[in-house]
Amino acid sequence: MMMSLDGFVAGPEQSAENPFGIGGMQLNEWLLPLKAFREMQGEEGGEVNASSPIVEGWFENVGATVMGRNMFGGGPGPWGAAPWTGFWGENPPYHHPVFVLTRYAREPLEMQGGTTFYFVTDGIESALDQAKEAAAGKDVSLGGGATAVQQYLAAGLLDELLISLVPILLGDGARLFDNLGEARPRLEHVEAVEAPGVTHIRYRVG
Amino acid sequence: MMMSLDGFVAGPEQSAENPFGIGGMQLNEWLLPLKAFREMQGEEGGEVNASSPIVEGWFENVGATVMGRNMFGGGPGPWGAAPWTGFWGENPPYHHPVFVLTRYAREPLEMQGGTTFYFVTDGIESALDQAKEAAAGKDVSLGGGATAVQQYLAAGLLDELLISLVPILLGDGARLFDNLGEARPRLEHVEAVEAPGVTHIRYRVG
Numbered sequence: 001m002m003m004s005l006d007g008f009v010a011g012p013e014q015s016a017e018n019p020f021g022i023g024g025m026q027l028n029e030w031l032l033p034l035k036a037f038r039e040m041q042g043e044e045g046g047e048v049n050a051s052s053p054i055v056e057g058w059f060e061n062v063g064a065t066v067m068g069r070n071m072f073g074g075g076p077g078p079w080g081a082a083p084w085t086g087f088w089g090e091n092p093p094y095h096h097p098v099f100v101l102t103r104y105a106r107e108p109l110e111m112q113g114g115t116t117f118y119f120v121t122d123g124i125e126s127a128l129d130q131a132k133e134a135a136a137g138k139d140v141s142l143g144g145g146a147t148a149v150q151q152y153l154a155a156g157l158l159d160e161l162l163i164s165l166v167p168i169l170l171g172d173g174a175r176l177f178d179n180l181g182e183a184r185p186r187l188e189h190v191e192a193v194e195a196p197g198v199t200h201i202r203y204r205v206g
Numbered sequence: 207m208m209m210s211l212d213g214f215v216a217g218p219e220q221s222a223e224n225p226f227g228i229g230g231m232q233l234n235e236w237l238l239p240l241k242a243f244r245e246m247q248g249e250e251g252g253e254v255n256a257s258s259p260i261v262e263g264w265f266e267n268v269g270a271t272v273m274g275r276n277m278f279g280g281g282p283g284p285w286g287a288a289p290w291t292g293f294w295g296e297n298p299p300y301h302h303p304v305f306v307l308t309r310y311a312r313e314p315l316e317m318q319g320g321t322t323f324y325f326v327t328d329g330i331e332s333a334l335d336q337a338k339e340a341a342a343g344k345d346v347s348l349g350g351g352a353t354a355v356q357q358y359l360a361a362g363l364l365d366e367l368l369i370s371l372v373p374i375l376l377g378d379g380a381r382l383f384d385n386l387g388e389a390r391p392r393l394e395h396v397e398a399v400e401a402p403g404v405t406h407i408r409y410r411v412g
Binding site for chain 2: 005006007023163165167168169170171175176177178180182184185186187188189191192193194197198199201203
């Protein structure tokens with residue numbers, strides 16, 4: 001999760017046109033020039049720096065991904081007649097099954113390169129169970145966004161948290177650590193990596 | 207500033223008896239065993255680890271400190287007949303002039319070891335000006351708490367910010383980055399230091 005120093009993973013007024021909200025694109029500035037990221041987009045060239053192993057690790061040994069509806073995109077509500085197919089084009093960078101948390105049922109969506117989106121309407125435990133089965137022993141990655149992370153964290157279902165802390169102050173927007181209710185998960189620092197424009201911190205969740 | 211991963215520098219329900227609020231003492235857990243910290247309290251022994259140079263640096267080349275009333279302590283309101291003399295005993299670890307932001311005037315309070323507390327009632331710029339003059343070319347340190355940092359940050363009067371990010375979630379309390387209004391100060395990462403139970407991140411404020 002890319003998080004501003006004041007705790008936001010997106011700025012205010014998120015919309016289909018501006019999924020990161022006002023100012024939120026600054027959360028990506030360290031990421032966009034990286035070779036490791038450009039390759040995911042099918043582009044050539046780019047920089048290699050201390051963030052590169054972190055980004056390369058995003059999909060390492062990952063057999064399935066879970067994400068919230070907002071992260072898949074297309075706005076809230078029913079899917080409509082010509083539904084959104086995700087932010088990642090014809091060949092998304094996942095290359096494995098992706099389970100999208102939503103209240104609106106939808107047929108699985110098979111993309112190029114091994115990514116199939118499954119739409120899960122019966123809750124976070126079900127999505128995790130399906131993702132675990134699909135991952136067949138590999139890791140399950142939780143892609144975000146904030147609401148999905150809050151739900152899994154509060155339910156004690158996260159093992160690890162990788163925060164990419166970006167030195168900006170958004171002032172408003174979607175807070176990553178919010179709505180935790182009475183849950184106070186214990187975190188243990190695993191590693192911190194200094195890189196241009198970002199500090200990556202990995203935590204084990206107890 | 208010691209900050210929880212969810213952005214709090216104190217837990218909820220701060221009081222004179224519990225100045226860090228509920229759960230807030232966890233923010234100090236990395237600090238208390240350190241030799242560098244114990245020495246400030248006039249105690250012997252203690253651990254040396256990657257946090258030691260950070261803590262030793264707190265007062266390095268610092269000629270004066272500014273702090274908010276809450277950080278000095280004694281609760282809100284007028285000072286009363288037998289006023290509070292600070293959280294640090296007879297010989298506070300500052301050993302230089304300390305300027306306390308308050309709405310209630312009070313005579314300067316001279317402690318042992320070179321620490322004198324001055325009570326400033328005419329605002330943050332005045333406190334900074336007085337501290338700069340007292341520092342005579344050395345640095346001025348802003349000790350906290352959250353409100354004082356917010357005010358100086360919003361006014362563009364901070365040059366550097368050292369965040370000691372503690373892997374706990376407090377869920378509620380005093381947020382460090384709050385009440386910034388329209389101010390969006392630019393921060394630049396200077397260094398990150400991994401240490402047991404904490405990650406120290408130093409930012410330059412643009």
